[in-house]
Amino acid sequence: MTPDWEILVASSLGEAETLLRDPSIMVGVFSLRPDSLEHLPALGRFLQHHGTREWLALVEPDLLWDPRVREILRHWCYDFHSFPLDTPRLEVVLGHAFGMAALLAQSSIPSCGSGEEDPLTGESPSMEQVRRTICKVARVAAPVLITGESGTGKELAARAVHEASPRAGKPFEAINCAAVPASLIQSELFGHERGAFTGAHRTRGGRVQAAHGGTLFLDEIGDLPLEVQASLLRFLQNQTVQRVGSDHEDKVDVRVVAATHVNLTDAVKEGRFREDLFYRLDVLNFEMPPLRERDGDGVLLAHHFFQAFARDRSARVKGFSASALEAIRRHPWPGNVRELINRVRRAMVLCENRFIQPEDLGLEDALENTLPQASLEAVRAEAERKAITRALRTCEGNVSAAARRLNVSRITLYRLARRHDIPLQGQTTVKS
Numbered sequence: 001m002t003p004d005w006e007i008l009v010a011s012s013l014g015e016a017e018t019l020l021r022d023p024s025i026m027v028g029v030f031s032l033r034p035d036s037l038e039h040l041p042a043l044g045r046f047l048q049h050h051g052t053r054e055w056l057a058l059v060e061p062d063l064l065w066d067p068r069v070r071e072i073l074r075h076w077c078y079d080f081h082s083f084p085l086d087t088p089r090l091e092v093v094l095g096h097a098f099g100m101a102a103l104l105a106q107s108s109i110p111s112c113g114s115g116e117e118d119p120l121t122g123e124s125p126s127m128e129q130v131r132r133t134i135c136k137v138a139r140v141a142a143p144v145l146i147t148g149e150s151g152t153g154k155e156l157a158a159r160a161v162h163e164a165s166p167r168a169g170k171p172f173e174a175i176n177c178a179a180v181p182a183s184l185i186q187s188e189l190f191g192h193e194r195g196a197f198t199g200a201h202r203t204r205g206g207r208v209q210a211a212h213g214g215t216l217f218l219d220e221i222g223d224l225p226l227e228v229q230a231s232l233l234r235f236l237q238n239q240t241v242q243r244v245g246s247d248h249e250d251k252v253d254v255r256v257v258a259a260t261h262v263n264l265t266d267a268v269k270e271g272r273f274r275e276d277l278f279y280r281l282d283v284l285n286f287e288m289p290p291l292r293e294r295d296g297d298g299v300l301l302a303h304h305f306f307q308a309f310a311r312d313r314s315a316r317v318k319g320f321s322a323s324a325l326e327a328i329r330r331h332p333w334p335g336n337v338r339e340l341i342n343r344v345r346r347a348m349v350l351c352e353n354r355f356i357q358p359e360d361l362g363l364e365d366a367l368e369n370t371l372p373q374a375s376l377e378a379v380r381a382e383a384e385r386k387a388i389t390r391a392l393r394t395c396e397g398n399v400s401a402a403a404r405r406l407n408v409s410r411i412t413l414y415r416l417a418r419r420h421d422i423p424l425q426g427q428t429t430v431k432s
Contacts, residue, residue, distance in 0.1 A: 005094070006408070013039075013046050020050055024407035026101035027094060031058045032069060040068050047076035048315060054078040054097040058085070074354075075316045099380030100319075102387065120153070120160055121304045122297035123390075126289040130157065133286040138164035143236065145221075145281045146259040148288030151338030154259035155219055157288055161257055162215040170214030173207045178223035185228050190235070191243040208241045211254045221281065222262030222273060233277045256281070291333040291340065298328045301337060305344045313348035321355040322379070327363035385420040388413070392422070399424050 008025070010016035019025065028050070030043070047055060057080040063069045064082070073080050078097045081090050120131060137144050138161050146154045155174060162172045180188050191206035208216055218224070224232065235241055236256060240249040258281050267273035291298055302320060306313075320328075324347075333339055347360035358364045387406060395401035403413040417424045 006412075013042060016046070020053070022407070025053065027054050027056065027097045029056045029058060029094075032063055032072070033060050034063065037063075037066070037068070040072060044072060044076070047072070054101040056081065056093060056097055058083065078318075095377060095380055099377070099383060102380065102383030120156060121301055122294055123300060124289075124294040124297045126294055127297060130286060130288065134160050134164060137161060137284045137286070139166075140284070141255050142283040143255070143281050144257045144283070145264075145285040146257065146288060147264075147285065148259075148261065149290050149336055150261050151336035152288035152290055153337050154288050155217060157286075158215070158217045158219075158257040158259060162217075162255075165215070165255070167214050167255060171211045172215050172217065173211035174217040174219060175207050176219045178220040182225045182228075185225060186231060189228070190231060190241045193243050206241065206243070208235060208254055209250065209252055212252050213254075215255045215257055218256065218258040220260055220262075221258040222260035222264055222267055224273075226272070226274065229274045229277050233274065233280060236277075236280045291336045296329070298331070298333065298340060299325050301340055302328050302344055305341055306348065309345050309348060312345060314351070316354055317348060317351050317356065318354050319356070321353075321357050323367060324356045324358050324361060324363070327358040327361060327366040330366040331363050381420070384416060385422065388416060388420065388422055392424070397424075 008019050010019055016028075020028075036043075055077045057073055057077045059069065059073070059080050059082050061082045064073075078100065079093050081093060120127060120134075122128075134157065144158075144161060146157055148154055158174070159172060162168060175188060177185065187204075187206065189206045189208055191204050191209060194202050218232075231242075235252075238249075239253065240251055242249045262273075264273055264278050264282070268275045268278050291301075302325070306319065328340075335342075343361045343363070346362075347356045351357070351360045353360075358367055388402070391402040391405045392399075395405060399413060400410055403410045406413065408416070414424060416422075
């Protein structure tokens, strides 16, 4: 085998389980011979548990007619190779499997929170800027206004602000101002006294009081009725609430994060939104970018949701085909992330192949009149280049640390860097 491959050998499924605790192992190879047929049920359970890897089977030709073997190959294997081994051909297949595994691998982007996985998946410059902004605004208690098109993840960003703030662990109350009838929104926000209106059979606190000590998220604030805007302004000024039907005010400690797809500056000019309330809310602000402007993030999000909704899919569905990924890159996503979630979930349920195709996503038109697809060898090379560049950036150019992060030797990292024309510190001191 080529020295580019690091080979780890397991003599049993138990040993393989131990090896696969290392998440950097993305490709596995197993052998099927006549004496191994009795272990096929256990092998099937093992492959199902480790289905996020790409598996290659080495098979005795006569076994290919056994229906149990064919089931294993059909459901769990990227490809198979029959004995006797043809080393050059095997290396090509392994390279293709590695390239696909690299495409399916989840990105690991550091969060500004408590070290948990960052919920705002994406590597585009616009999303990196969003994460940096969230880290900054989370430190203070001033109101935050999040703008952006529908479906861009404004509530997700609001939760990230809350979780990265000193109020993390306290209540996060969310209310969609456009979804609650105008006649009830005042009561929903501030509560009501018993008998304050028809149907008010008991005294009830509102969302503002429920968020005491934490964060109140007002989604679609641009649709809040004008009469309620005055009460909200009073609350922001005094941090007090007055239930409907009461003459008493209660003190609360709540941070407000608001979001809207409406241009509030225009709404103020048109008299649909109070100017004084706008300036109270617009202390700290940032925009969630539309998916069409997040270069490359569509594919990362598709993989993220494929894993998040894994229970919805058939066991035979392993991921996305290269053409499906290309369709995701080319589609303009007018519905943004919400549209992507819907298409991925539908495809996971309806797909009848091992890999999701453009037609499963309803995106077959996205590939019309496009250039031929890149080869898997090119995909693998690009995945390697991005992984090395990302590791070096994360480790601030430290070659040894980057090599450890990639789970390769320092010498291997130098060789791969030369192959992809990536400059490294001290590269000239290492001999080939």
